[in-house]
Amino acid sequence: MGRLGIEVQGGVKMSQSAWALQAIHELSKVGSWTGRIHIHKLIFLSDELLDTRSPFDFQLYRFGPYSFDLDEIISDLSTAKLVEKEYRQPGYGPSYRPASAWTSDVSEKIDQTITNSLANMASHIGNSISSDLELIATCCWVNRHNNITDDEQVISRVMAIKPKYSDDIVRKQLQQYKELANTVTT
Numbered sequence: 239m240g241r242l243g244i245e246v247q248g249g250v251k252m253s254q255s256a257w258a259l260q261a262i263h264e265l266s267k268v269g270s271w272t273g274r275i276h277i278h279k280l281i282f283l284s285d286e287l288l289d290t291r292s293p294f295d296f297q298l299y300r301f302g303p304y305s306f307d308l309d310e311i312i313s314d315l316s317t318a319k320l321v322e323k324e325y326r327q328p329g330y331g332p333s334y335r336p337a338s339a340w341t342s343d344v345s346e347k348i349d350q351t352i353t354n355s356l357a358n359m360a361s362h363i364g365n366s367i368s369s370d371l372e373l374i375a376t377c378c379w380v381n382r383h384n385n386i387t388d389d390e391q392v393i394s395r396v397m398a399i400k401p402k403y404s405d406d407i408v409r410k411q412l413q414q415y416k417e418l419a420n421t422v423t424t
Contacts, residue, residue, distance in 0.1 A: 254293050255320075257281065258311045260348050262321055263336045264356045270364035271326075272333045275301055278308060279371040280359055286378050287422050288355040298383075298399065301368070302375040358422055373411035374418065376400060381415070 261280050265272040282303040284290040294305040312334065315321040323332040363371060373396065380386050380395045389412060396408050 254307060254311045255315060256348055257292050258308060258315060259320065259336055260353060261356055262334050264360035265364050266335050268360050268364035270360065272335065273331050273368060274309065274312060275368040275371055277312060278304055279375045280356065280363060281308065282375055283363065283378060284355050284359045286382055287419055288359060290352055290355045298379055302372040303379050362418055362422055370411055373403060373408060374415045377412045377415040
């Protein structure tokens with residue numbers, strides 16, 4: 239077990255730290271802003287659409303599906319200097335980048351299937367803006383966790399959860415979610 243507490247059993251089990259670091263790495267590779275919302279949505283959407291089975295529990299929260307454990311891990315990684323925080327624009331949260339130290343602890347212990355799934359999802363969502371990711375992931379949540387498949391019902395439920403967004407914007411992001419689901423799972 240390395241200093242990040244990574245246990246590997248049959249090459250499949252990864253610690254929460256390893257998951258977060260790999261997600262940050264994959265988002266960084268595609269030039270993403272790589273803020274907290276991006277990291278949360280990458281792992282959530284990978285779990286939902288690619289069945290990656292991360293060690294994080296998500297719940298519907300202020301900016302869509304959110305994991306308190308993942309947020310704590312991101313803070314811990316920053317404190318441990320395994321990720322670097324950069325404030326690129328005033329008024330916006332930080333971007334995260336993996337520090338060079340992370341590779342020796344994690345890269346050889348990460349299951350390649352999970353890495354490929356995170357990379358696949360990052361290539362599709364990495365350059366999305368946070369508000370789009372919030373709605374795409376919320377549409378996914380409503381569709382999959384509330385078992386609502388009818389577009390009009392999904393839109394109505396998302397608008398009830400997120401009243402700050404217009405019908406047109408929610409409709410557009412529902413379409414983005416459906417295209418994403420068809421693209422990454424085929």
